[in-house]
Amino acid sequence: MGLIEKVFSLLEPAHWGVHPADRKRPAADVPVRGLPLPARLYVPLQQHIGAAARPVVLFGQTVLKGQLLAEAQGATSAAVHAPTSGIVSAIGDISAPHPSGLSFPAVTIEADGDDRWADAGIAVDPFGLPPQEVATRVAAAGVVGLGGATFPSALKLGLGLRAKIHTLIINGGECEPYLSCDDRLMRDAPDEIVDGIRIMLHATGATKALVGIEDNKPEAIAAMTAAARDFPAIRIASVPARYPMGSEKHLFSALTGQEVPADGRTTDLGALVHNVGTAWAVHEALRQGRPLVERIVTLNGGAIDMPGNIRVPVGALVADVLAFVGLKTEPARLVMGGPMMGNRLPHARVPVVKGTSGILALTANEAAQLDPGPCIRCSSCVRACPVGLLPLEMSARIGIDDLNGAVAFGLKDCIACGCCSFVCPSRIPLVHYFNHAKGELAAQGRAQLRNESAKRLAAARIERLARDTQEKAAAAARRKAERAAQKAAEKAAAGTTAAGAAAEAAQQASKEVVA
């Protein structure tokens, strides 16, 4: 760092992110309630990043809770299990929890009400297993990252083994407002989480684990610190409450003071990030032999009568959960996930999935109204951006379809956290622009690949045709030369052997008789 740089950094202290009103309480302080088992569960085959799982059950088949419904398919995928016992009543499309309301395949289970677990098998000591076997069991339990990205956890553990990880970062940040499912889990099941962390340390070969928890969750910090007291390899660290602290790279930086290089990952610096919920799911999978079939979901928002955290089986409809907590008023907007990055739901007849951290029923007052005005270049977005981008410049470029201009301003470094839209006084949906542009660029990239391969094929065809003509011409020339040579030889022969010619004529005649 040069001298000028030092002077400037004194005048301009580093800052990033925003401080939204967290609105986690009172929901966070209410004990977890279990959702009464719905009559029917809709278990999607695609609850993770990667390829959809392939069903292994048949229509009409009886399944037990925890039984494999669909197996992982392809390199990046995750298994899906039955969230309760019952009968497979349908395998087909249902509405996805996505603003588009598009459908995706799911297994429908008619619950028999017994909620009977499949035989879990014999419990083993996970520390006696080789690390690779731990990852295999995590994969078999269908565990995915519960922080929201839903990346198959076993793949991440395997990556850790290959990348020589020394530090495990456990994400207990939960920086999204309204949400408290991780907070609740850390308060209620700290020993299970710590055990899961120890298993993950064993599986990755890392020597220490840092658990980052935002300082607006003192109860969770206390509970986790107490649970980790006997394990010096696990350190519970309080980090300042600030959005998006839960972003993998930002939490990593807050805990280690290092910065992940652009285009790189935390694993390049020897650290692997997992969510606290994932640690709990790993514990359940290894110690109890139980696959991931339920999770804690935060039900919050002004329209909800009894906000709080609910234990929900995967596949329960949002409508079922809303009916359980009750609605005070008709919500102006339903959101799955947090208010900063969550998806608006088209309606409540969509299932809760592994990655559902919360369901928000927002009133008109709570939900941000977009009535965008012109950008006044106040640069609030510049200061809010946790990545150091210039959202106002990027959106101006995207507004005139200059996507490359936006890329030059760092569009590809955007993490879509939404801080810029959150602070914009003109209410411009900045992050929406960026997501649109990224999608457009991806489509353009695919089209370009297609064009290039078409071009390659066309060029190959032209080349082939040219080669063919050339070869044909060469062959014709060769034949011509051969014929000329033959004729010359015949001429020479005809002059010398008249007798030979007579014999040939006789031969010809006999051939005709045979024919």
Added chain:
Amino acid sequence: MSAALPPGIPVAAPHAHAGGSVRRVMAKVMLALLPATLYGFWLYGWPAFHLFMFTIMFALCGEAFALRLMRRPVAPMLLDGSALLTGWLLALSLPPWAPWWIGALGGLFATLVAKQLFGGLGHNLFNPAMIARVALLISFPVPMTLWVAPLPLGSVGAPDFVAGLQITLAGIPQLDAVTSATLLGHAKTELSRGIDLLHAAANAPALSYIGDRAGSLGETAALLIAGGGIALIFMGVISWHIPFAMLAGIALPAFIGHAIEPARYLDVATHLLSGAVLLGAFFIATDYVTSPNTRRGQLVFGAGCGLLTWLIRTYGGYPEGVAFAVLLMNALTPAIDRLVKPRIYGRDRKGKPREPAAAKT
């Protein structure tokens, strides 16, 4: 970016908002200007009030007319307060007893030409109020440099509402009785006559901190303007970077010059309290639209405004230079924004990915 997104844009994340709005920002700025403005009304009486009203009215008319021509929604965009604020800032920089048509032309020019011709709010390269002020100064130098000594409301000889309106509409009776030079104008005149400042100081108008001297509303109420500006910093509407850099950009060369040759160079206090320096530093140069995006860029921008102001005042043809300095730096803002960008996470200042080894330090 165009103001009009297609109606019914999909509802996307985030679903929460910090709650700010353009109207609220403008309202805060106006609130910060209010004490100085009211004090100015009291100090210069009804003519100042009438000129203020004329300026704002015509600024709003210009805005409404342009919006109508462009078939944009007039009412919501007029109510965002930006045109009102532009007119307000222009009025604070005018001679308080100037005739109504100065305010009217200035107001129209500010919103119609300097703002809407460039594409409206957010698209103007130059500060509209300062463009209008400079246009007036160049076109009508006499009324724009005719300053009156304060004649507070209620004092002997102060015009009442109707007399004040007559002054604004028909001009100042008994010109010599009330006009007076500003400090900067006096210094410039005397220096150009070959009289050095040490001798000129004897008959110079006194530098008054409470505004008991000739000047515009924004000039004489300097301390109230500074107070309003500091309030804006605490309200989070502006940051300290531009005001601080601008004041330092004037104070530093003024201090050095005055220390070396007091007969030639005015002192720091005179520079800071005269003309539109404080109004400029806190309210004009900090205009979001025409100043750089980054804090670093803002430091450069502010320092440039300050230094140019001092240079124009000291060596230029005009006694006052804030408006010119701000406009010149406005022209440089796109260049500053191009050169001074925030560092992207995981990259160095040039935008190259950081080496893992470097990142570890």
